Amino acid sequence: MKAKKYIADFDSAAAMTRGVARFLDGKAMPAMGMMPRLFSLAASPLARAVTMSPRSVREQIYTWSGWNEAIQARKLRKVRSDGLRQWAVDQYTKRSYPCLFIGSSGGAMTHLACALGAPWLPQTFLVPVRRHGVHPDEPRQDVSWGLDHAPKLLDHNSDIQIHHMHDPNQDRLMIQHMSYFRLKLRELGKPYEEFIKEVLDPGATIFVVDCQKKWPTTKLKDRYYFQHGAVGGATIEEFHEGSPRVEKYLQRYGSHRRRWDAPEPDAERPEAEWGFEPALLDDLERFAHEGGYHLRRISYDEPRDLSPLVADLYRWWYEQRGMVANRLVAESFVLTDPWWILRTGSVPFWMVFNKEPSAEAIEAYLDERPAFDEIGMTLFSHGVESVGLVPIERWRSILNQARERGFFIGVKEKRYPRDFSVLVDFNRRIRKEIKARYPMPGPLHQSQFDKFISAYGHQYDVEIDGEPVVQRFGTHSPQARK
Numbered sequence: 001m002k003a004k005k006y007i008a009d010f011d012s013a014a015a016m017t018r019g020v021a022r023f024l025d026g027k028a029m030p031a032m033g034m035m036p037r038l039f040s041l042a043a044s045p046l047a048r049a050v051t052m053s054p055r056s057v058r059e060q061i062y063t064w065s066g067w068n069e070a071i072q073a074r075k076l077r078k079v080r081s082d083g084l085r086q087w088a089v090d091q092y093t094k095r096s097y098p099c100l101f102i103g104s105s106g107g108a109m110t111h112l113a114c115a116l117g118a119p120w121l122p123q124t125f126l127v128p129v130r131r132h133g134v135h136p137d138e139p140r141q142d143v144s145w146g147l148d149h150a151p152k153l154l155d156h157n158s159d160i161q162i163h164h165m166h167d168p169n170q171d172r173l174m175i176q177h178m179s180y181f182r183l184k185l186r187e188l189g190k191p192y193e194e195f196i197k198e199v200l201d202p203g204a205t206i207f208v209v210d211c212q213k214k215w216p217t218t219k220l221k222d223r224y225y226f227q228h229g230a231v232g233g234a235t236i237e238e239f240h241e242g243s244p245r246v247e248k249y250l251q252r253y254g255s256h257r258r259r260w261d262a263p264e265p266d267a268e269r270p271e272a273e274w275g276f277e278p279a280l281l282d283d284l285e286r287f288a289h290e291g292g293y294h295l296r297r298i299s300y301d302e303p304r305d306l307s308p309l310v311a312d313l314y315r316w317w318y319e320q321r322g323m324v325a326n327r328l329v330a331e332s333f334v335l336t337d338p339w340w341i342l343r344t345g346s347v348p349f350w351m352v353f354n355k356e357p358s359a360e361a362i363e364a365y366l367d368e369r370p371a372f373d374e375i376g377m378t379l380f381s382h383g384v385e386s387v388g389l390v391p392i393e394r395w396r397s398i399l400n401q402a403r404e405r406g407f408f409i410g411v412k413e414k415r416y417p418r419d420f421s422v423l424v425d426f427n428r429r430i431r432k433e434i435k436a437r438y439p440m441p442g443p444l445h446q447s448q449f450d451k452f453i454s455a456y457g458h459q460y461d462v463e464i465d466g467e468p469v470v471q472r473f474g475t476h477s478p479q480a481r482k
Helices: 012-024 045-050 056-069 071-078 081-090 107-115 139-154 190-199 234-239 244-252 279-291 303-320 338-343 357-367 390-397 421-433 446-459
Strands: 100-103 120-122 123-130 160-166 178-185 205-211 215-220 225-227 267-270 294-300 325-333 347-353 374-377 405-408
Touching: 012 107, 012 120, 012 123, 012 338, 045 190, 056 325, 071 123, 081 120, 081 178, 081 190, 100 107, 100 190, 107 120, 107 303, 107 338, 107 347, 120 139, 139 178, 160 190, 178 347, 178 390, 190 279, 205 279, 215 234, 225 390, 244 421, 267 303, 279 294, 303 347, 303 357, 325 357, 338 421, 347 357, 357 390, 374 390
Parallel strands: 100 120, 100 205, 160 225, 205 294, 325 347, 325 374, 374 405
Antiparallel strands: 123 178, 160 178, 215 225, 215 267
């Protein structure tokens, strides 16, 4: 079975791979790079109609749009790890590149790869699987279902591990009729190896994107782990122990539960969507040694940790080019557009989601930087008033920190967080809200990147080439207030 049949379009890995590939081909990010296939039938007109529908109708359409992308459980035996790899490399034009990224997903990482003119190969892919009869607030039911079906995939793919993710908070609508099987590659594999040899000269650099985010998980079988909850607004403790916020949330949605009863975790392992599985690093080191490639490792604890560094890098780069870097664009989850960010001389700040940790991250960043003249923001809508959801008023207050103009991009404030039209409107609206002003630059040279890191890298929550650093907002930052 072709990989495009079982790779989720709405996932971070698929959307961000397409975004980087299109950037390298001189093209902007299409809304279809991140939209469920149901919306692709009519794109914007259908999405807008959904947005104007009653709440229950919008939720059902969103739920079934995800189901439409999921495969039948019986087809899991046809999924192949090399199909995942081949799908990724097929997104890119086969030509010479100065360097390459591989590993964890992340919006800030995509902007870094695009700045350096480099492709990115994901380690983790989402394969959604159709199922029925599992209540979103009964994770043990999902475990029982998974134990019956995961072996169909594992038996034919010895080089992957499954992170079965069940998030009843943010993914409440999606998991009503499907399970999230996130597959992590443990080996480089033939398609990746052949692609790298074809597009990189010996001596070129391979950047390993190593998000070290961990999550308590339960081992169900060899290479098969269950993860209850995910990165977002609810804490790990709330997913496993409950809280007043969780109780109110479950009551609001008419659940029979007041806290979740998940399997007892037995270890912390790489987080399902964002975490890097270190087994791949061993194979990368072997491959780099044999091929004469330079391996560099970019490590950080949280998916959001790379965002301040990349934002400051872009602002510094613009100033090196003699530009006034006075506009920040805050992106949300898969709502990104690397091409238009650079074309308009905007500073990208990627937010993982629409939850409190993301709001806190951008608030901290803005508080310790010179004020921007303009701040644009988009917000991913997941359709649920979930634990940790940031009210639209708080997002608006962040925009109000702009000296001249703060504006939402494609967001209908009264419909948030059920504003599904933003999924197609963002990439269209950003072109209307932000006009092109500067010629597209050539790639940022690695020596320039190293110059920035040498001068300022010690101030961020990022490790590069194994050297630990701690971010300190303040007078030593290249963009800190004086």
